[in-house]
Amino acid sequence: MSNILQELESEIAALKTSVSKSNIGIVREIGDGVAKVEGLSDVMLNEMVEFPGGIHGLALNLEETEVGCILLGDGTHVKEGDEVKSTGRLLSVPVGEKLLGRVVDALGQPIDGKGDIHSDDVYPVEKIAPGIVARQSVSVPVQTGIMAIDAMIPIGRGQRELIIGDRSTGKTTVTIDTIISQAQQNRAAEEGKLKDHKPLYCIYVAVGQKLSNIARTIATLEEAGAMDYTIVVSASASDSATNQFLAPYAGAAMGEWFMDQGKDALIVFDDLSKHAVAYREVSLVLRRPSGREAYPGDVFYLHSRLLERSARLSEENGGGSLTALPVIETQAGDVSAYIPTNVISITDGQIYLETDLFYQGIRPAISVGLSVSRVGSSAQTKAIKKVSGSTKLDLAQFRELQAFAQFGSDLDEQTKAQLDRGERIVELFKQQQYSPIPMELEVCILWAMQNGYFDKVPVAKIKDCQSKMEEFLTARKDPLLGKIREEKAVTDEIGEELKQAIKDFIGSYKA
Amino acid sequence: MSTGLEIRRTARKLISASVENGQLNPDVVRAIVKKLAGKKPRGYLQLINAFRRLVRLELEKSRVLVQSGAPLEASLREKIVSDLKKKYGRQIVAEFAVDKSLIGGVKITVGSDVWDGTVKSRIERLAHKFG
Numbered sequence: 001m002s003n004i005l006q007e008l009e010s011e012i013a014a015l016k017t018s019v020s021k022s023n024i025g026i027v028r029e030i031g032d033g034v035a036k037v038e039g040l041s042d043v044m045l046n047e048m049v050e051f052p053g054g055i056h057g058l059a060l061n062l063e064e065t066e067v068g069c070i071l072l073g074d075g076t077h078v079k080e081g082d083e084v085k086s087t088g089r090l091l092s093v094p095v096g097e098k099l100l101g102r103v104v105d106a107l108g109q110p111i112d113g114k115g116d117i118h119s120d121d122v123y124p125v126e127k128i129a130p131g132i133v134a135r136q137s138v139s140v141p142v143q144t145g146i147m148a149i150d151a152m153i154p155i156g157r158g159q160r161e162l163i164i165g166d167r168s169t170g171k172t173t174v175t176i177d178t179i180i181s182q183a184q185q186n187r188a189a190e191e192g193k194l195k196d197h198k199p200l201y202c203i204y205v206a207v208g209q210k211l212s213n214i215a216r217t218i219a220t221l222e223e224a225g226a227m228d229y230t231i232v233v234s235a236s237a238s239d240s241a242t243n244q245f246l247a248p249y250a251g252a253a254m255g256e257w258f259m260d261q262g263k264d265a266l267i268v269f270d271d272l273s274k275h276a277v278a279y280r281e282v283s284l285v286l287r288r289p290s291g292r293e294a295y296p297g298d299v300f301y302l303h304s305r306l307l308e309r310s311a312r313l314s315e316e317n318g319g320g321s322l323t324a325l326p327v328i329e330t331q332a333g334d335v336s337a338y339i340p341t342n343v344i345s346i347t348d349g350q351i352y353l354e355t356d357l358f359y360q361g362i363r364p365a366i367s368v369g370l371s372v373s374r375v376g377s378s379a380q381t382k383a384i385k386k387v388s389g390s391t392k393l394d395l396a397q398f399r400e401l402q403a404f405a406q407f408g409s410d411l412d413e414q415t416k417a418q419l420d421r422g423e424r425i426v427e428l429f430k431q432q433q434y435s436p437i438p439m440e441l442e443v444c445i446l447w448a449m450q451n452g453y454f455d456k457v458p459v460a461k462i463k464d465c466q467s468k469m470e471e472f473l474t475a476r477k478d479p480l481l482g483k484i485r486e487e488k489a490v491t492d493e494i495g496e497e498l499k500q501a502i503k504d505f506i507g508s509y510k511a
Numbered sequence: 512m513s514t515g516l517e518i519r520r521t522a523r524k525l526i527s528a529s530v531e532n533g534q535l536n537p538d539v540v541r542a543i544v545k546k547l548a549g550k551k552p553r554g555y556l557q558l559i560n561a562f563r564r565l566v567r568l569e570l571e572k573s574r575v576l577v578q579s580g581a582p583l584e585a586s587l588r589e590k591i592v593s594d595l596k597k598k599y600g601r602q603i604v605a606e607f608a609v610d611k612s613l614i615g616g617v618k619i620t621v622g623s624d625v626w627d628g629t630v631k632s633r634i635e636r637l638a639h640k641f642g
Contacts, residue, residue, distance in 0.1 A: 008641075019628035020636065024620075038568065039623035064523070065568055 145436020156379025158312025165353030208274030398422020
């Protein structure tokens with residue numbers, strides 16, 4: 001009790017001679033989540049302002065005679081004539097490990113009904129990206145567990161890889177598979193089964209999606225045990241345009257906390273097309289000049305400043321990383337539209353998902369020709385690099401020859417072999433959703449494919465052969481898988497063991 | 512001039528013409544309004560309204576509201592006005608009001624700046640700190 005008295009006395013003593021200075025304004029116009037405020041002469045850009053009733057807002061438009069503020073909350077009780085006070089603070093969100101496993105809104109407040117989050121730290125939502133000197137090149141892979149991506153379009157920690165495609169082509173599935181794969185690896189590392197693995201924490205930012213979709217995604221992550229390593233930031237279609245605009249930045253702030261602690265994080269922005277639409281809505285209500293397709297002039301900067309915050313920091317700065325997987329939805333496969341071209345030019349590569357491939361049964365529907373990873377094989381383990389070296393080329397040759405094959409003309413043996421090999425590669429790269437494959441199994445399958453062990457298996461039986469091979473290797477050759485897992489390379493010794501193992505399997509496999 | 516943007520631009524030019532040495536010249540304001548009302552150019556009503564708003568904002572910059580818990584002595588009032596004149600470097604019009612809810616102390620509002628040394632605000636700050 002004496003402590004509280006002492007505290008009270010010191011506070012009163014501090015207040016005796018102090019005069020507070022504040023900067024105020026008066027609401028002149030309110031509507032559509034935007035308030036026009038006269039006054040606030042000292043307010044800064046992106047500064048938080050306080051409306052009556054504890055509602056906060058952000059000062060976004062600093063005009064000559066008024067300030068345009070977006071409301072962060074329910075503005076139904078704000079009216080003309082209300083006094084608005086500047087706070088001198090930037091918008092910040094809670095960050096830290098206590099957010100893992102939780103579903104939060106764009107301001108970091110929990111919406112999963114599991115109680116308050118008492119985070120240790122807050123980070124500003126808008127932050128300048130790390131400079132050039134603070135970074136290092138991307139060289140550590142993100143094992144997505146999707147064989148087509150790990151083999152041909154590898155993603156590294158600290159990279160920005162765009163996932164682009166029409167509606168219902170599997171974009172979200174690719175990101176969820178990646179998150180599930182990270183959770184499996186993190187868990188294996190905790191159990192001692194995976195050595196030298198730095199955990200990768202995931203943040204899934206849902207922008208403008210249906211609440212049912214978000215709920216289904218969360219249920220999938222919970223079922224796969226991935227929620228323990230994941231934060232979900234939700235700004236659904238029923239949230240205001242302001243919240244949808246802020247959600248990716250809030251997610252980036254949470255990811256930056258991990259990066260600054262020297263840890264690795266992965267953030268998925270699903271999707272940035274809806275984010276751009278939300279920003280357009282906010283800008284139009286703020287009466288900012290509109291440009292192409294009614295987007296504001298700084299729509300490129302909207303995404304570039306967000307994605308530049310993903311980086312791999314140098315060892316002097318902790319060695320942490322933030323990998324970004326932005327998602328863009330195209331209309332009728334048009335990658336040359338405004339927002340897609342903007343984001344393609346910002347990111348370090350793209351994974352292009354095609355509707356035609358999807359309906360042909362090739363899932364994930366990755367177009368190998370149009371997809372690229374600008375980081376490339378620097379983001380692959382030696383093992384994967386060795387076994388997937390010529391896969392992209394083989395597939396490219398296969399696609400060229402496919403056009404001739406449909407004419408049914410006589411083909412020479414070499415062409416037939418290339419066509420057969422191509423068909424088998426396409427079949428092998430088909431994968432069930434939410435079933436990421438561990439790196440060591442990918443290596444074995446790709447090695448077997450590269451060395452022609454699937455050539456005698458009918459195309460229709462390739463998936464059956466693959467799944468039985470995986471079962472065989474997991475059940476009977478676990479030490480071999482362990483060696484590949486640890487060394488992350490196919491040494492001569494491992495190569496010999498692998499050869500023997502695959503031979504044993506193929507010998508016993510009946511198509 | 513017909514668009515809102517043109518009207519706002521014109522109103523800003525008119526208010527710049529009305530301000531001399533940082534002070535609004537009421538004679539110039541009257542002359543502008545008289546001329547607009549007389550000549551009635553296209554959109555003159557919107558222009559006069561926009562101009563009126565800018566005049567109000569300009570006047571508010573110089574308007575000072577001094578609120579206190581109890582009536583202030585004349586010497587104190589003069590001191591406040593002269594200190595504010597020195598600080599802002601322009602003529603100010605001070606309005607004095609008594610608000611018993613402030614309990615004690617003085618709250619000075621100059622445009623959007625508020626200096627609050629009242630007992631009420633100190634208690635509120637104390638409550639916020641412990642809340």
